[in-house]
Amino acid sequence: MAATTETVEQVQTLANDGYKHGFVTDIEMETAPKGLSEDTVRFISAKKNEPEWLLEWRLTAYRHWLTMPEPQWAKVKFDPIDYQDSYYYAAPKSDDDRPKSLDEIDPKLLETYKKLGIPLLEQELLAGVAVDAVFDSVSVATTYKKKLEEVGVIFCPISEAIQTHPELVRQYMGSIVPYGDNKHAALNSAVFTDGSFVYIPKGVRCPMELSTYFRINAENTGQFERTLIIADEGSYVSYLEGCTAPQRDEHQLHAAVVELITMDDAEIKYSTVQNWYPGDEEGRGGIYNFVTKRGLCRGRNSKIAWTQVETGSAITWKYPSCVLEGDGSIGEFYSVAITNNMQQADTGTKMIHIGKNTRSTIVSKGISAGRADQTYRGLVKILASAEGAQNHTQCDSLLIGDQCGAHTVPYIECANPTASVAHEATTAKISDEQLFYCLQRGLSEEEAVSLIVNGFCKEVMKTLPMEFAVEAQKLIGISLEGSVG
Amino acid sequence: MALLEVKNLHASVGGKEILKGIDLVIEPGEVHAIMGPNGSGKSTLSYVLAGRDGYEVTEGSVQYDGQDLLALAPDERAGAGLFLGFQYPVEIPGVTTMNFLKTALNAVRQYREEKPLDAMQFLKYVRERAAMLNVTDDMLRRALNVGFSGGEKKRNEILQMAVLEPTLAVLDETDSGLDIDALKVVAEGVNAMRTPERSMLIITHYQRLLDYIQPDHVHVLANGRILRSGGKELALELEEKGYGAITGAEAA
Ligand SMILES: Nc1ncnc2c1ncn2[C@@H]1O[C@H](COP(=O)(O)OP(=O)(O)O)[C@@H](O)[C@H]1O
Numbered sequence: 232m233a234a235t236t237e238t239v240e241q242v243q244t245l246a247n248d249g250y251k252h253g254f255v256t257d258i259e260m261e262t263a264p265k266g267l268s269e270d271t272v273r274f275i276s277a278k279k280n281e282p283e284w285l286l287e288w289r290l291t292a293y294r295h296w297l298t299m300p301e302p303q304w305a306k307v308k309f310d311p312i313d314y315q316d317s318y319y320y321a322a323p324k325s326d327d328d329r330p331k332s333l334d335e336i337d338p339k340l341l342e343t344y345k346k347l348g349i350p351l352l353e354q355e356l357l358a359g360v361a362v363d364a365v366f367d368s369v370s371v372a373t374t375y376k377k378k379l380e381e382v383g384v385i386f387c388p389i390s391e392a393i394q395t396h397p398e399l400v401r402q403y404m405g406s407i408v409p410y411g412d413n414k415h416a417a418l419n420s421a422v423f424t425d426g427s428f429v430y431i432p433k434g435v436r437c438p439m440e441l442s443t444y445f446r447i448n449a450e451n452t453g454q455f456e457r458t459l460i461i462a463d464e465g466s467y468v469s470y471l472e473g474c475t476a477p478q479r480d481e482h483q484l485h486a487a488v489v490e491l492i493t494m495d496d497a498e499i500k501y502s503t504v505q506n507w508y509p510g511d512e513e514g515r516g517g518i519y520n521f522v523t524k525r526g527l528c529r530g531r532n533s534k535i536a537w538t539q540v541e542t543g544s545a546i547t548w549k550y551p552s553c554v555l556e557g558d559g560s561i562g563e564f565y566s567v568a569i570t571n572n573m574q575q576a577d578t579g580t581k582m583i584h585i586g587k588n589t590r591s592t593i594v595s596k597g598i599s600a601g602r603a604d605q606t607y608r609g610l611v612k613i614l615a616s617a618e619g620a621q622n623h624t625q626c627d628s629l630l631i632g633d634q635c636g637a638h639t640v641p642y643i644e645c646a647n648p649t650a651s652v653a654h655e656a657t658t659a660k661i662s663d664e665q666l667f668y669c670l671q672r673g674l675s676e677e678e679a680v681s682l683i684v685n686g687f688c689k690e691v692m693k694t695l696p697m698e699f700a701v702e703a704q705k706l707i708g709i710s711l712e713g714s715v716g
Numbered sequence: 717m718a719l720l721e722v723k724n725l726h727a728s729v730g731g732k733e734i735l736k737g738i739d740l741v742i743e744p745g746e747v748h749a750i751m752g753p754n755g756s757g758k759s760t761l762s763y764v765l766a767g768r769d770g771y772e773v774t775e776g777s778v779q780y781d782g783q784d785l786l787a788l789a790p791d792e793r794a795g796a797g798l799f800l801g802f803q804y805p806v807e808i809p810g811v812t813t814m815n816f817l818k819t820a821l822n823a824v825r826q827y828r829e830e831k832p833l834d835a836m837q838f839l840k841y842v843r844e845r846a847a848m849l850n851v852t853d854d855m856l857r858r859a860l861n862v863g864f865s866g867g868e869k870k871r872n873e874i875l876q877m878a879v880l881e882p883t884l885a886v887l888d889e890t891d892s893g894l895d896i897d898a899l900k901v902v903a904e905g906v907n908a909m910r911t912p913e914r915s916m917l918i919i920t921h922y923q924r925l926l927d928y929i930q931p932d933h934v935h936v937l938a939n940g941r942i943l944r945s946g947g948k949e950l951a952l953e954l955e956e957k958g959y960g961a962i963t964g965a966e967a968a
């Protein structure tokens with residue numbers, strides 16, 4: 232049974248059990264003063280009832296942020312961001328401000344949900360409809376948490392973990408992505424409002440994809456999200472972030488931070504489907520998605536695998552990376568990035584080999600259509616200590632039409648002569664022959680493009696968790712609608 | 717009523733006129749062969765019928781199954797039962813032959829207002845047809861035409877025809893590059909598809925294929941015109957005398 236159906240059914244069960252009135256939120260609407268200042272940071276920290284050390288950490292990050300320049304090296308163009316012109320903390324919207332039913336939602340959005348085959352109830356959640364309390368995420372969370380507690384997995388909002396597991400949070404938060412890493416990471420450290428925390432104890436294989444839960448909880452954590460996943464010795468977890476359905480969101484700037492850490496023999500598989508609003512055909516609107524994601528393979532023979540399907544956002548700036556510290560550890564990066572119309576993406580990865588016999592694999596598939604522009608930017612760095620390290624990089628670009636661009640910028644630094652690094656890159660176009668061949672077999676232009684592009688991305692798509700792969704495939708087709716003909 | 721009626725068809729590619737007035741009538745159930753030297757316009761005719769971009773009809777008309785074929789988009793033509801077996805089948809990396817066939821069949825079924833087949837139904841459906849053409853499961857699992865030998869590609873075209881069950885199949889040099897055994901397999905596949913309703917237009921350079929597929933009519937195409945039409949004996953005459961005898965004599 233698909234996880235989503237499962238959720239809905241569980242939610243229904245809960246409803247029948249009399250939870251109807253249990254979880255109506257009655258948090259007052261409260262918004263931090265407009266703009267960014269120490270006061271804003273203090274306000275957020277106080278709202279969250281945070282310990283002193285965390286407030287100090289946020290403030291240090293904020294002061295550091297003030298001194299940092301915007302990253303300049305990405306091949307993306309946009310007007311300077313006015314940081315003083317937004318709000319950094321808003322309590323969840325009250326039901327009065329939300330759409331009352333799907334009738335009030337943009338039909339285009341609903342059309343996409345329908346194409347993705349998303350159940351009606353979930354459509355309501357995603358569209359931010361003020362649904363009955365029975366769909367309150369809290370009740371769903373409760374069900375899942377029980378299952379997870381049985382095996383000792385901690386999975387909760389990071390704001391909760393700060394209260395309940397301060398020692399773990401304090402030890403690891405900022406240890407993989409320090410606040411000074413880049414300006415966006417510093418901003419996130421100063422003003423993050425929520426995100427997820429995961430701890431998998433020694434020897435535990437997490438009994439479920441940590442996905443459905445997130446999907447239900449995705450609301451209102453979007454803008455400055457912070458995620459920390461710790462996989463203790465010999466444990467395994469597959470974590471799924473995001474959603475194939477386009478999400479409604481008013482914030483333009485997203486600056487998330489994700490930190491992963493694996494101890495000996497542990498493995499984290501982190502999959503993302505990013506489908507934030509990309510802006511219209513002329514490039515008006517759309518999300519700026521500036522994300523810092525990094526995993527540390529601290530333990531021997533541990534493994535971190537990133538899979539990402541990036542189809543949304545006006546601008547994507549994102550380099551999920553692996554620091555391979557433990558001997559024999561493995562880093563993998565599988566990426567599909569689609570840019571259409573006026574979208575821009577500068578994305579790739581960094582593989583830092585420190586331990587002996589560390590291995591990394593990079594497979595990047597970039598698809599560009601319309602007047603979009605995208606760049607694969609990757610660093611493979613082999614330190615002198617990394618005896619016998621191996622990397623294999625495959626970067627393929629597919630162009631649709633002749634007004635788009637694709638660029639590949641691989642950096643390789645190798646300080647150990649026993650290491651092997653291999654890089655392959657290709658650029659292709661969807662040919663008229665391929666399109667005509669498909670049309671002649673009865674496929675519409677859109678079906679043809681979707682089929683060809685999915686074929687092109689196959690290596691990456693097959694690393695996605697099963698139930699998600701099907702939706703992601705459809706999403707690829709939808710993202711490229713109108714790109715030919 | 718004729719299934720296909722081509723009248724005074726003129727078409728150009730890149731501003732150059734290639735077809736210079738083709739007339740052709742195909743009745744339901746008939747098999748026609750078009751023969752002609754390289755460059756005579758055989759593939760161009762097949763592309764024009766299938767509606768390929770860049771193949772511009774400058775004059776004439778094509779009626780298909782009671783409708784104006786030229787007014788339909790290429791995928792609509794496929795949906796209406798027109799199939800083209802390509803002279804040079806196209807590779808699509810990462811898309812398994814199986815998946816391609818399923819997507820195509822369900823697309824065409826949608827035009828026929830039939831329900832899509834699910835994975836199990838489809839598997840059974842395709843295996844029956846694949847067996848006849850010696851197409852192995854391994855081939856079905858490979859990416860469409862990627863790394864296929866010439867013979868495999870052509871068998872794959874015929875398999876697609878068998879799966880899509882068209883009303884009019886245009887087969888463009890399905891025989892070229894095949895050894896005699898592969899040729900027999902392909903011919904058997906084609907013959908098995910013959911019904912009183914289904915028509916075929918077989919384009920070939922050599923008469924060899926016509927030893928195995930008996931055409932009702934044979935046309936000789938040269939320089940964008942049909943120079944002669946006749947029964948299957950015309951193919952034999954061509955074999956004996958060569959194209960020069962016909963084209964040279966009648967083009968003058
Ligand atoms: N894309 C094209 N642009 C210009 N000329 C073309 C194009 N395709 C085919 N031709 C020309 O049209 C003529 C007929 O080609 P074709 O239909 O492929 O012949 P056949 O299939 O009989 O060998 C040839 O002279 C060929 O050079």
Ligand SMILES: [Mg+2]
Pocket residue numbers: 758759760803888889
């Ligand atoms: Mg030809």
